[in-house]
């Protein structure tokens with residue numbers, strides 16, 4: 192079902208006209224109301240009047256996460272506090288969180304784009320939606336919540352955690368749709384299995400998964416375990432939250448960007464020049480309708496490619512590929528770039544393993560070391576009599592290392608772990624643990 196036929200199937204000419212009108216207004220608003228932009232525009236010798244076409248957007252400077260930190264907490268907001276109704280924040284690895292704000296109008300737009308997203312993913316009015324994204328400063332819980340209500344779904348605001356209760360509610364409320372991070376919903380499915388329940392027998396039909404990178408193999412695992420269609424949803428708090436883009440369940444051929452609200456560019460993160468459609472680069476978004484926290488050319492750090500060809504489903508928006516990973520999470524191993532999601536793909540080819548893993552970054556002298564912790568499944572563990580000593584570790588390690596070497600072209604030291612030894616996620620999974628920092632801290 193297409194939620195907003197008029198906007199989601201707009202022809203390219205009318206779409207671009209609308210985007211330009213909205214862009215010009217946004218540029219004017221930030222220039223007049225946010226000193227940061229006025230200064231940046233002046234440094235680049237640009238005034239809002241010079242933005243006469245969508246192409247002219249390229250003349251404007253980029254905005255980065257550091258700019259949000261430098262203006263913590265409310266320095267980049269474009270409206271008075273009396274016009275705002277909410278803030279969200281992301282925790283951030285170092286120090287202060289990044290804070291984003293919303294007017295009532297922003298919440299309405301966000302609810303609308305998330306309603307579109309849920310409908311694209313297969314949700315329908317009257318269906319039950321089990322929302323296992325965390326509620327709070329994180330945008331996942333409330334973002335999906337308002338969109339689900341807007342679409343007219345019966346919304347179950349479970350939030351993350353308390354897995355036993357999640358399972359009870361899934362059994363009793365019989366939702367058609369589940370939302371959560373892929374790693375947490377996998378955790379729910381595995382917990383059901385441990386309780387002797389069959390996760391394929393629930394009422395669930397669709398899963399709306401995002402907030403962290405997840406591989407095609409992980410998608411297959413979730414679809415098989417839960418007998419559902421697993422749909423990828425993307426978003427980030429700086430741009431709005433979840434709902435910036437979504438796969439349609441009809442074609443699952445890239446994620447439809449709500450491009451009447453968010454204008455996308457893809458750049459080479461080194462040269463900052465645009466890359467061609469279809470080539471991978473860093474996603475850059477400009478908000479076209481946001482009031483409290485408009486943002487110009489925000490460098491997301493996320494790597495994806497875009498596709499402007501039309502989709503079978505009838506929606507005319509630009510689509511983005513699934514996100515390969517974040518630039519910050521990219522490992523460079525002897526000159527070869529590898530994303531954790533590519534390693535995840537390899538691990539899931541190995542029958543004895545579960546899709547839980549961690550990549551540890553260590554230091555030995557001046558050398559950086561990368562170690563992959565991979566966990567065996569219960570049945571392998573039982574076969575070796577519940578004692579890892581009886582497992583042919585060398586052979587298994589060789590097979591994992593071979594998968595990684597042949598698919599990702601790098602050699603990684605693998606450590607095989609007992610079942611349930613890698614921490615399970617209740618929100619965003621922690622895939623990379625940087626122990627190099629801790630060493631430094633311990634020394635101090």
Ligand code: DLL
Nearest residue numbers: 281331401402403404424425426427428432433514
């Ligand atoms: O994670 C918003 C969200 C909530 C999206 C629920 C989808 C579902 P932040 O906490 O600001 O917002 O984190 C944003 O998460 O820049 C990506 O690196 C990553 N991310 C989000 N969705 C996906 C996805 C929310 N589908 C950051 N695939 C983004 C890969 C994703 N990475």
